Amino acid sequence: MGAVKKQFCEYLAKHNLKVTRQREIILEAFLQSPSHLSAEELYLRLRKEHPNIGYATVYRTMKLLAECGIAAQRHFGDRQTRYEPSTSEDHHYHLICESCGQIVEFEDERIEQLLQQVASAHQFHLNHQRLELYGLCPKCQTR
Amino acid sequence: MGAVKKQFCEYLAKHNLKVTRQREIILEAFLQSPSHLSAEELYLRLRKEHPNIGYATVYRTMKLLAECGIAAQRHFGDRQTRYEPSTSEDHHYHLICESCGQIVEFEDERIEQLLQQVASAHQFHLNHQRLELYGLCPKCQTR
DNA sequence: GTAGTTGCAAATCATTTGCAGTAAT
DNA sequence: ATTACTGCAAATGATTTGCAACTAC
DSSP states (O other): OOHHHHHHHHHHHHTTOOOOHHHHHHHHHHHHSOSSEEHHHHHHHHHHHOTTSOHHHHHHHHHHHHHTTSEEEEEOSSSSEEEEEOOTTOOOEEEEETTTOOEEEEOOHHHHHHHHHHHHHTTOEEEEEEEEEEEEOHHHHHO | OOHHHHHHHHHHHHTTOOOOHHHHHHHHHHHHSOSSEEHHHHHHHHHHHOTTSOHHHHHHHHHHHHHTTSEEEEOOSSSSOEEEEOOTTOOOEEEEETTTOOEEEEOOHHHHHHHHHHHHHTTOEEEEEEEEEEEEOHHHHHO
16 A cells, blocks of 8 residues: 555544545545646546546545645636645745646745745744746747 | 826726726725725625625726736635735735734745746746745734 | 445535616716 | 616536435444
8 A cells, every 4th residue: 555545544544534435546546647636627537437426525535635634735826726746845836827827846945945034034933835926938938 | 086096097998998986986995995805895894885886896896906907816815806906016925824814915025036036947937926925923823 | 333425416605797777978 | 879887686616515325444
């Protein structure tokens, strides 16, 4: 059993929740899919192989995955909540092309330090941050 | 007539739209209210003095104000779209207390430069950015 | 066996839209 | 006179929830 699945099962056990077939399937699908899918998109993918899994179950399970730290929620321009695998300590940010929707991830030590500094300056205890850059990717600039 | 109202009227004229009593009232209320109100909150404030102004009109007018650059849309943790006066070139970010909801604004030259650098490194043309820090304000830390 | 889960449909919440009447140009 | 605007109620889209049947423990 993969480390992530183990993490999920342990979280479920600790909270008196059950490991069900659907939860296993949805976790699998989430891990194998491209990042930044919405619950709806995941549901649509799932439906091919498992037409009996309900919409609501996907929503509920993604919420669980977010709670136990396996998935991280994201909100980009559109209305939907998107999910990406959350590798604990890895702070990365997003560059989003407003024309083609491409999403590029990046990290930056310096930015992270600066944000921490700013929070401290205001005597805030920093829990998490959201940083997104919107613009045009190289391809869309030339069109 | 204030500069902002003038800006609004000019925008309306240019787009063959009309200066109506409701639009004037909503603009006034927006300018006099605390920052970061949602359309609903603005509607509720308005209703005391002007019970005949409809929900939809507030939504439509806030959208207009955003289009013409008088208001800027913001999305924090909750579901609602919030608006703040948009003083053209002023890039500022937000520190949000997850316990009491307090919102502190801040600016930082260094961050701005870094973001620009990062975008350039990926050959993106940066249009706009979103940066929010979530945590606990000094007061809520001690509770 | 008991308590948590599922799938469905109905509910919710923020926001948008159609429409008949009203007001700005 | 035109054309845009308003208020209302009904529609929308993403997400949540109530509930009776079901399944993991």
